[in-house]
Amino acid sequence: MSGGVDSSVAAALLLEQGHDVVGATLKLWGGASDSGCCSVADVDDARRVAQTLGIDHHVFNYTEEFENLVVTPFVEGHARATSPNPCIECNRHIKFDLLFDRAERLGFDAVATGHHAQVLRRGEEPVLARGADPAKDQSYVLGYLRAAQLERLLLPIGAMTKDEVRAHAQRVGLRTWDKPDSQDVCFIEASRGRVAFLGSRMALTSADLVDVATGDVVGHTDAAELMTVGQRRGIAPDREGHKRFVARVDLRARRVEVGRLEDVMVTSLRLDADSVTFARSSLEDATEVWAQWSAHGQPRRARLRHGAAWTLELDEPARPVAAGQTVVFYRAGDDTIVEGAALVSS
């Protein structure tokens, strides 16, 4: 229970379904937070909802693990010019690993969250599927979950739209019914942003922006670590007015390469072999998949190859994708079903 409306309604639904429910909020971040997730105010909201529902509520302290497994890798990833997704790491290491283990030790049969996604029974093993509300689907951040974890996971609101979730919360009298959704990362204050956060933990590198077509220096940045491969924001169009995108960030050379789409687009992505995870069994070489590499990005048809290395061959060229980003593979025949995930490597 994060203190948001989704997990509030998830708890309410579980009770209606006759489950014996205990609410748990994770204390993950001890610093300032205004994102709407995990601050003391959010814990208060979760606690109040639990009280309204008549269930016990506990707060579990995972701040040390969160710092070691989520925040530090986030900072270090940026220092290497990669773009890790901390919410995915939190799900992998904290919520669906440490918390799952704890729940088992404490005698619970399952863990439920308010994620907009669904656990479906298709044959023998459970599958993870997109949530019913396409605008809110969160299957992407759960992309690394395996069948063994899905067996013990309940996602009660996955078949509802956001509006339905809020309506249910209001009906039940939960004070979070109209609470805005949390934005951005829970440990980065919206008011200060990533620059301030990363800048407080590491030295940031200034760099020239260089057009790959002409070799000209076309701009400058004080924080190259914050430039994401594939990004267009903050890059001026070229003289003909064509948009330019970040193709490469070279911190050592203090150089960020930018260029028109046709100059920088990619037709395949290299994947980090150690990160490749399948929900069930490994997919065969050259399996067709729908690949999605951002939380609400457009999935693209691709083939997953594993010869000497793991690669994703795209049917259509695309904007370059930053190393450290996660790609989730959805089933070719049913693009709502998650098959697995992997990290993009440089």
Add this chain to the structure above:
Amino acid sequence: MSLYYFDHAASAPRRDEVTEAMAPWMHGVVGNPSGSHRAARAARRAVEEARDVVAAFVGAKPGGVIFTGGGTESCTLAVAGAAQAHRRHHERTTLVVSSIEHHAVLDAAHMMARDHASVEVREIGVDTDGVLDLAALYDALDDTVALVSVMCANNETGVLQPLSAVAAAAQARGPGHVMTHSDAVAAAPWLDLVDSTAGIDAVSLCAHKMGGPVNSGALVLRRDVAIDALMPGGGQERGRRGGTVDVAACVGLAAALTCVEAERRRGHEQVRARQARLRAGLSALPGARVTVEAAATLPGTVHVTFADVASDELLFLLDQEGVCASAAASCSSGAAVSSHVLAAMGVAASRARGSLRLSMGHETSDDDVTAVMNAVERALARLAAETGPSR
């Protein structure tokens, strides 16, 4: 489900004597003690009678008693109030505090240092048993020191601190130069403060650790020390703490003090016996270590650590059986936080993660002790049995 309440150190069960004493001041006309009419005078009288009780409990004059809204306010008044008064007349103001003080003292001191460039905090460490390092204290005392604050007994471990040495060290700097303060919130239910805090200039205590109401406390001054009011408005408590004095709260505090004094006179032997039994029983469990080996402690507190156990999980399982206990402090979110006290004692972080504090009162029975020992044993067995990846 039966409740086995082993968290007296967090808040002690409300005493009937307290409720009875407070009742008349909780309904009908209760005059504002600052007024001049008979209702006000009646209220004022109740406050002054309570003030006499508090003064006698600490061994100070009634004029030295400042009623506050609890222990944290009392400590903050002492620390921040002393710092403010000192820095107005000095170029440098050093606040010397033990590293195991309650956050009421530590946070107030650090807040002063944060807000004023001329204020600095010096923390004095403790030994592995949690007793103040007196040599380090002596080294820390120089001409810039305004205040030395050392608690009478620690709220997590129960360990008693060498206050007479602290008082002597401050006195040695020259009479009246260094103000001494002691947070006696944890100690007041058990110790004779007249003796235990003798020579200390300012003593903090609060009612709810003794079975009185919450948000009722006092800062008792043995000497007329310079302390700025934090909340001046209204001039109550001789200009040292503004705001209408809460008659019921003062009466409740006095009633609680009277009760603990009576208990102390009857003796704590039975509590000590239960403490010893609980310590022995827990130390026999797998992976257990009693935190305090030799140092003298308050009678009601038992603190242990368990290897490879998370406090969050142990407390959860104990709670399922009706056992109320705690580990270190809680932060405002309700999550257990790692203990600065154990860290100061050199307890390894991995061990400190598995800490458990059980704190009893006189009404805790032998059966209660048996029940909690069994519950802890069962919880540990359960946590050991469930396999999971090692951390």
